[in-house]
Amino acid sequence: xxxxxxxxxxxxxxxxxxxxxxxxxxxxxxxxxxxxxxxxxxxxxxxxxxxxxxxxxxxxxxxxxxxxxxxxxxxxxxxxxxxxxxxxxxxxxxxxxxxxxxxxxxxxxxxxxxxxxxxxxxxxxxxxxxxxxxxxxxxxxxxxxxxxxxxxx
Numbered sequence: 001x002x003x004x005x006x007x008x009x010x011x012x013x014x015x016x017x018x019x020x021x022x023x024x025x026x027x028x029x030x031x032x033x034x035x036x037x038x039x040x041x042x043x044x045x046x047x048x049x050x051x052x053x054x055x056x057x058x059x060x061x062x063x064x065x066x067x068x069x070x071x072x073x074x075x076x077x078x079x080x081x082x083x084x085x086x087x088x089x090x091x092x093x094x095x096x097x098x099x100x101x102x103x104x105x106x107x108x109x110x111x112x113x114x115x116x117x118x119x120x121x122x123x124x125x126x127x128x129x130x131x132x133x134x135x136x137x138x139x140x141x142x143x144x145x146x147x148x149x150x151x152x153x
Contacts, residue, residue: 007055007056008053008054008055008060008088008091008092008096009053009054010051010052010053010054010092010095011051011052011054012049012050012051012052013021013042013050013051013062013064014042015039015042015043017059017062018035018038018039018042019104020058020059021038021052021059021062022035023040023080024059024061024062024079024080025076025078025105026039027078027080027081028078028079028081029076029078030138030141031138031139031140033076040106041064041075045066045107047066047067047068048064048065048066048075048112049065049066049067049099050062050063050064050065050131051063051064051092051095051096051099052139053079053088053091053092059080060079060080060083060086060088061077061078061079061083061088061089061092061098062076062077062078062092063076063077063078063080063092063093063095064077064096065074065096065099065108066102067099067100067103067105070097070105070106070107071088071105071106071107071108071109072096072100072103072105072107072108072109073108073109073110074096074108074109074110077089077093077096077119078114079092084118089122090125092106093122093123093126096108097126097150100152101152102111105152106150106151107149107150107151107153108128108149108150108152109147109149109150110123110128110147110148111134111137111145111146111147111148112140112145112146112148113138113143113144113145113146114133114143114144114145114146115143120146123148123150126150126152128148128149128150129148129150130146130147130148131147131148132146132147133145133146133147134147149153
């Protein structure tokens, strides 16, 4: 784990960031999105909002969500393995929650692997609660997904 100071910046993800995002995605997910899917997400999906955490121009992590009417759905959040445990996930989640508040979202939801302890701890810290489960949701190993929600009051 690398120690960071406060020079990490959060900004909107752009097409220029695709290669670094794909690398982090491959290092983070068993079934990462393809280049084509990510490009389409950024260029053709009016619901999508994506942010990146950068330090000295290097992308350390990213997060994305869809905002549909007054609800948001986290599509993904990932931090490069070398920077996990440094607060980047917290920064990304803070930024996505700020976006939700600016867009007057009343609730934010996501699915998380039942076995992903680090992610579940992050979401719990931000006030997400389990409201359901999708049995066998993940195709790579038939693992269950927990459905979490956070409501804004």
